[in-house]
Amino acid sequence: MYEIISKKVLNKDVDLMQIKAPLVAKNAKPGHFIILRVDENGERIPLTITEVSDDLVTIIYQKLGFSTRLLGKLQVGDSISDFVGPLGKASHIVNEHKIIGVAGGVGAAPLFPQLKEYKRLGKHVTLVIGARSKEHIILLDDYKEFCDEIYIATDNGSLGQKGFVTDVLQTLYQTHTYDHAIAIGPLVMMKSTVELNKKHGIKTDVSLNPIMIDGTGMCGNCRVSIGGKTFFACVDGPDFPGEEVDFDELIARQSYYKDEEHICNLGLE
Amino acid sequence: MIIKDKVKMPVLNKKIRQTNFEEVACGYDIELAKLEAKRCLDCKNPKCIAACPVQVPIPEFIKLILEDKLDEAYYKIYEDNILPAICGRVCPQEKQCEGACIVGIKGDSVSIGALERFIGDYALDNDLSKNETIIEKNIKVAVIGSGPAGLSASASLRRLGYDVTVYEALHDFGGVLKYGIPDFRLPKNIVTTEINKLRTMGVKFEKNVIIGKSITIDQLLNEYNYQSIFLGTGAGLPSSLKIKGENFSGVYYANEFLTRVNLMKSHTFPKNPTPVKVGDNVAVVGGGNVAMDAARTAKRLGAKNVFILYRRDMDALPARLEEIHHAIEEGIDFRLLKNPVELIGDKYIVKQVKCEIMELGEPDKSGRRRPIGTNKYEIIDIDSCIISIGQLPNPILRESTDKLDVDDWGRIKTNVHMTSIDGVFAGGDVVSGAATVILAMGAGKEAAVEMDKYIQSKKQ
Numbered sequence: 001m002y003e004i005i006s007k008k009v010l011n012k013d014v015d016l017m018q019i020k021a022p023l024v025a026k027n028a029k030p031g032h033f034i035i036l037r038v039d040e041n042g043e044r045i046p047l048t049i050t051e052v053s054d055d056l057v058t059i060i061y062q063k064l065g066f067s068t069r070l071l072g073k074l075q076v077g078d079s080i081s082d083f084v085g086p087l088g089k090a091s092h093i094v095n096e097h098k099i100i101g102v103a104g105g106v107g108a109a110p111l112f113p114q115l116k117e118y119k120r121l122g123k124h125v126t127l128v129i130g131a132r133s134k135e136h137i138i139l140l141d142d143y144k145e146f147c148d149e150i151y152i153a154t155d156n157g158s159l160g161q162k163g164f165v166t167d168v169l170q171t172l173y174q175t176h177t178y179d180h181a182i183a184i185g186p187l188v189m190m191k192s193t194v195e196l197n198k199k200h201g202i203k204t205d206v207s208l209n210p211i212m213i214d215g216t217g218m219c220g221n222c223r224v225s226i227g228g229k230t231f232f233a234c235v236d237g238p239d240f241p242g243e244e245v246d247f248d249e250l251i252a253r254q255s256y257y258k259d260e261e262h263i264c265n266l267g268l269e
Numbered sequence: 270m271i272i273k274d275k276v277k278m279p280v281l282n283k284k285i286r287q288t289n290f291e292e293v294a295c296g297y298d299i300e301l302a303k304l305e306a307k308r309c310l311d312c313k314n315p316k317c318i319a320a321c322p323v324q325v326p327i328p329e330f331i332k333l334i335l336e337d338k339l340d341e342a343y344y345k346i347y348e349d350n351i352l353p354a355i356c357g358r359v360c361p362q363e364k365q366c367e368g369a370c371i372v373g374i375k376g377d378s379v380s381i382g383a384l385e386r387f388i389g390d391y392a393l394d395n396d397l398s399k400n401e402t403i404i405e406k407n408i409k410v411a412v413i414g415s416g417p418a419g420l421s422a423s424a425s426l427r428r429l430g431y432d433v434t435v436y437e438a439l440h441d442f443g444g445v446l447k448y449g450i451p452d453f454r455l456p457k458n459i460v461t462t463e464i465n466k467l468r469t470m471g472v473k474f475e476k477n478v479i480i481g482k483s484i485t486i487d488q489l490l491n492e493y494n495y496q497s498i499f500l501g502t503g504a505g506l507p508s509s510l511k512i513k514g515e516n517f518s519g520v521y522y523a524n525e526f527l528t529r530v531n532l533m534k535s536h537t538f539p540k541n542p543t544p545v546k547v548g549d550n551v552a553v554v555g556g557g558n559v560a561m562d563a564a565r566t567a568k569r570l571g572a573k574n575v576f577i578l579y580r581r582d583m584d585a586l587p588a589r590l591e592e593i594h595h596a597i598e599e600g601i602d603f604r605l606l607k608n609p610v611e612l613i614g615d616k617y618i619v620k621q622v623k624c625e626i627m628e629l630g631e632p633d634k635s636g637r638r639r640p641i642g643t644n645k646y647e648i649i650d651i652d653s654c655i656i657s658i659g660q661l662p663n664p665i666l667r668e669s670t671d672k673l674d675v676d677d678w679g680r681i682k683t684n685v686h687m688t689s690i691d692g693v694f695a696g697g698d699v700v701s702g703a704a705t706v707i708l709a710m711g712a713g714k715e716a717a718v719e720m721d722k723y724i725q726s727k728k729q
Contacts, residue, residue: 023483037440041541043533044440066542082440084477213533213543216438216479217663218448218505219525223516230509230516235664249516252617256518260544267539 001079002036005056010138014062014106015072022055024085030113031091031207031239034059035215037082038074043067046212048110048238049086057083060109060138066264087215088238092205093117096179100172100202101147102165102193103129104185108139110207111184119146126178127151128168130185134159166192173200181205183242187251194242204242208233210253225249273376276305278383283598287568290452290536293595294358299339302387306334309379312371317381320369322711323349327366327381334384343392344399346385351424351467352417352710354393354459357386359450359558360707361589393459398466406430408724411495413480413666416444417706418501418697420464421713422720423472426499429721434473434495436480441532444503445698446706448532449524451562453569454592457531481669486693496727497692497720500681501713504660504698510554514612515656519548519619523555523563523657530566548652549573552622554609555657556581561592563655564601575601576649580608580627580640607647608640612654623648660703678702686716687723694720 008016024034033048034057045067051058063072074080091114101115108129119125125146130153131137137159143150152160153168161168165185173196181204183193190206197204210222210233217235224233227244231237279295286293297305309331317327325346333342346353362368362382370378391397408431412423415437423433441447443460468474478484480502489495507522509515526545529535533543551567553560556579564575577596579586582605586593597603607624614620626645629638662679674682674689680702681688681695688695696712698704 023478027482027485041534043543082477084438084440084479084483086482087479213525213528214439214448214505216505216665218507219528220507220509220522221525225516235668249617253516253518256618257544257546260538260546264539264542264544 001081002083003079004074004076007074007076010060011135013064013136014060014138016050016058016060017071018056018058019080019083020055021057021083021085024049024057024083025052025055028052028057028086029090030093030117031088032086033088033110033215033238034083034085035087035212036071036080036084038067038070038080040081042070042081044082044213044215046087046209046215046234048113048207048209050109050112057085060106062106065261066268069265069268084215088234089236091117091239093121094180094205096123098124098126098177098179100126100128100178100181102169102181102183102185103127104165104183104189105131105136106138107185107189107207108137108143111182112139112142114182115143116146124148126176128153128165128172130154130165130168130189132156164192165189166196169193169196178202182207187247187254190242190245191247194245194247198243205239206242206245207238208240208245208250209238210250211257271310271372271376272308275308275377275380276301278380280595286453286599290569292456293453294591296390297383297387302334302384305380305384306331308372310371316369316371317366317379320365322365322707323714325349325366325385330388331379331381331384334388339388339391340395340397342388343397346388347392347399350385350710351421352389352463353385354389355417355446355455355463356707356710357382357384357389358455359589359705361705363590365707393462398469401428401470403428403471404430406432408432409434409493409495410497410499410720410724411436411489411493412499412501414438414444414501414503414697414699415442415464415474416446416501416503416697416709418503418699418709418713419444419499420467421710422499422501422696422717423713424467424470425714425717426720427467427470427472429717431721432473433471434475436478436484437474437476438479439532440476442474442476448528449559449562451527451531451566453565454562479665481665486666486670486673486690490692496724497694499713499716499720500666500688500693500695500699501697501709502663502666502699503709504703505663506661506679507656508659508661510609510656510658512609512611514614514619517612517614517617517619519614519651519653520612521653521655523553523559523655524660526563526655527559527566530570536570545570546653547572550649550651551575552578552609552649552651552654553657554578554654555659556586556588557657557659558588558592559660560655560657561588561596561601563657565596565599567653567655568599568601576604576651577601578604578607578609578622578624580606581637582606582629585637604649606640608642609654610646613648619651619654621648622651622654660698662699662702666699686712686719692723694723
């Protein structure tokens with residue numbers, strides 16, 4: 001069992017938890033993820049590691065599906081059944097100077113360790129962060145601690161520019177240049193960011209979160225088409241060059257169990 | 270006198286089978302077991318033993334059944350095979366012990382597997398465990414993977430007095446016995462009970478640890494001070510068909526499909542929240558045990574039509590005979606001499622499979638007649654497709670371990686069970702590629718002997 005050491009409600013849909021998992025913390029690097037099971041019947045769900053300190057692993061999750069909602073019901077002192085990692089390949093940190101990170105919604109969580117790593121290496125780091133509304137923007141204060149520039153977009157205009165992250169980017173690109181981009185968020189957001197960046201000659205790394213079971217390269221559920229070849233996001237990713245990702249295929253694969261998810265959620269009402 | 274016909278094992282009614290995951294083969298009771306045991310000729314030069322990967326003294330344990338000494342029969346098997354209840358169920362006996370049985374020349378072979386299972390089950394029902402005196406060596410060794418190879422290695426190492434820790438990547442122990450083989454063929458409580466026996470023996474089990482990620486081989490040797498390591502990580506990476514449309518939704522690798530059902534219990538959805546869906550028409554590609562397991566599982570999940578697509582003919586099917594018989598009884602439709610060449614979809618969801626019709630040519634290297642394409646095609650409407658054409662070793666270990674030599678298929682290279690890293694041994698599917706439970710167990714047992722020799726030689 002893995003104990004919940006701290007919990008912070010970031011907004012009505014998103015929580016942060018620190019879990020005691022020394023073996024995961026020991027070898028974790030930016031970009032790695034974990035798989036957890038809330039209880040002994042639980043689904044195996046993948047989540048990117050936001051931060052590690054000593055024995056503790058920080059995860060941030062959106063209470064969208066059955067298992068994340070179940071996780072959200074737990075409190076400090078409770079334990080979860082299983083917590084395994086670090087999984088996947090560590091992020092590919094490129095040797096470029098002007099880095100732009102683009103976060104959509106809860107994607108701000110997996111982006112965080114990557115941008116922090118770039119800053120640690122002395123790079124110039126810009127963040128473009130977007131969400132539905134002001135309350136859905138997460139980790140802003142933490143990003144403010146190290147980012148050189150921050151731009152915000154909300155769908156309803158309650159914070160920063162009204163619109164999508166791509167609207168902000170379009171304005172930015174008129175006056176600024178960047179050497180490399182990382183975009184993490186909903187698939188549609190990553191797809192449109194990659195398309196826009198391509199026009200401006202900026203390469204974009206994306207972090208994919210397809211459906212997974214084991215997370216160790218065994219089931220193949222998480223397969224993605226990258227440049228026409230099949231890769232397993234769990235062992236070959238989760239980071240991939242955005243220009244080569246077949247987003248439409250992935251969007252379809254992601255929604256295959258939508259009806260079943262709904263049935264599960266009904267059980268929680 | 271030779272009795273030509275074997276005593277048939279009772280099986281679950283085939284109509285009931287399609288609605289549940291209960292075990293199909295019900296096993297012998299003592300009367301049936303004794304009737305069958307009488308058929309053994311107790312040969313002077315028993316060919317069955319030589320054909321068994323772990324050399325179980327078969328005629329001896331069969332004789333003990335006839336003498337009503339069932340406890341002793343169990344201990345006799347246990348010396349060479351720690352998992353008789355499992356091997357009795359999943360070994361390809363017709364290719365091993367039963368294939369070599371003299372009685373089989375003129376009639377049915379002695380049902381050695383069924384008798385082994387009978388004794389294994391008797392031991393489980395009566396909670397038999399051999400009181401073994403273990404002389405502690407106080408030397409730490411690690412076993413990576415809790416599948417058949419790892420379990421067998423850990424039992425042998427523990428008996429030799431080592432302090433054994435087994436590391437498992439998943440949240441449950443047993444490897445392929447838990448995630449791969451369905452309940453209707455191997456009930457999971459048997460696996461759990463056998464593992465608990467090893468715990469009683471003093472073997473330590475750690476779950477949720479991925480060697481290569483959570484702890485590296487280097488860390489195990491240098492920080493955790495294991496004197497030797499056994500790698501029994503199996504063959505978990507599914508082989509792909511490499512055809513168009515393989516990434517459509519509704520196309521599963523057998524590993525995913527079976528893991529959803531066996532490990533995550535998705536047949537009880539939504540009680541267990543991991544879903545699985547197959548639809549009405551399911552194509553299973555392949556002809557091995559995994560393909561039979563996938564097809565029979567799909568049927569139990571409610572599929573109306575399940576087709577096995579196999580590019581050779583019935584005689585060449587690599588699956589155990591019993592599984593093929595049960596699959597036929599359960600209405601699995603064998604579409605032979607069909608080779609899938611494309612999966613056709615709509616909006617990224619699979620709808621059809623296009624197969625080339627094959628014919629058989631001259632025998633190939635495997636001795637089976639080579640399938641040759643005819644340039645004629647057939648299109649079958651499907652709702653899902655399960656690809657079961659084999660597995661290769663998982664890449665995590667080799668990608669995270671610099672000096673670990675592997676061949677072109679990713680199989681670990683060994684020399685008398687030792688890998689290219691001093692003190693690190695390997696056995697089972699990770700060395701041989703996907704094979705059988707008993708071959709992996711044999712490799713684990715032999716590797717344990719080599720590990721002991723290695724540790725002893727270092728002490729001098």
